[in-house]
Structures are given as C-alpha cells and as structure tokens.
Amino acid sequence: MCPLTPVGHYAPKHNPFVFFDDSTGNRTASDPYCIAHNRPMTELNTDLTANTVARYNFLTPNLCNDMHDSCSPTNDNIRQGDNWLASTVPLIMASTAYQNGGAIFITWDESEGGPPDVPIGMIVVSAAAKAGSYAGMVNYTHSSMLRTTQEIFGVTPFLGDAAQATDLSDLFTVFP
Secondary structure, three states, rough: OOOOEEEOEOOOOHHHHOEEEEEEEEOOOOOOHHHHHHHHHHHHHHHHHHOOOOOOEEEEEEEEOOOOOOOOOOOHHHHHHHHHHHHHHHHHOOOHHHOOOEEEEOOOOOOOOOOOOOOOEEEEOOOOOOOOOOOOOOOHHHEEEHHHHHHHHHOOOOOOOHHHOOOOOOOOOOOO
C-alpha cells in the first residue's frame, strides 16, 4: 500500500513525497508507482546489503524515534532518536552506495521553542564533507537543502524558494 495514512507509529506528515499527486497516483493507496518508491524502513538493511537503494533516499524516523514523542521501553524521546540514529547511520555508512560517494544529511525539522528563526541542527556525513567538526557561518534554510539536492542531481528549474537559497557547498571539499 502507498503510505498515505498513519499506521502504528508511521506519520505521513513526515513523508513529503506522499503529498505529490504525481508520486501517489492522485493519492491512491494502491498506486504502483507510490508503492514501488515509498518503502518501509524494515527493507533498508536488505536494500543496502544488496546495493539496490536508489540514488536519493529520504529516511524519516517514526513517531517514537523522531525526538518529539516518548514511547516504551525508554520513554525518553531524545534517547529514542539517538538510538535510531545509532542503529541506522552505521548501516548506511557500511553500504556500497555510501562508500561510493554517498552523503548523509541529518537535519531537524524545527527548533525547540524560541522565535521561528532560531537555528536548527544539521549534520553532514560524507568523505567529501569538510573534516572534523566544521561549523560554517553561512545561514541556511530548508530551501538550501532542496537546492543542494537539485544541484547534485541536475534537476532544474529550482523549486520555490530553492531558486534564491544558498546551497550547502560550503560544507564540502568537493561539490558537484
């Protein structure tokens, strides 16, 4: 099934691809394209091992692992998110796809309290990323991530605010 509705701890609101009619057959749960391209996290390890992952993969934790909600057994929203990353990131880093020029972008969708322009966190993991704990001084937006993705894959025209956004090239030693 195309994941258009909440099931268990899955929340469609965290999956931007189910909001595009051309990706879901006009929001049809049985749409073959949507089913083929929106796969459950339970398949990630198999796909990484078989080197059958797509060139671009958008992963999002479920409601128990997104650092917002507390769930059993830890009932600690931060620990749950940390545990999810601790198990997911090494799987990706051990894959052929990652080792052949891949990059992992870990970003949060919002800050905790304060005005809306409070910085949000982003971590870039890649052999092409600047070494160490480089912290750039460039102000980025979510549109910067979109622009960067479009530049990496050669997709134009830039969508929405990505046309005016600064890309993330400052974070890399080599950038397309």
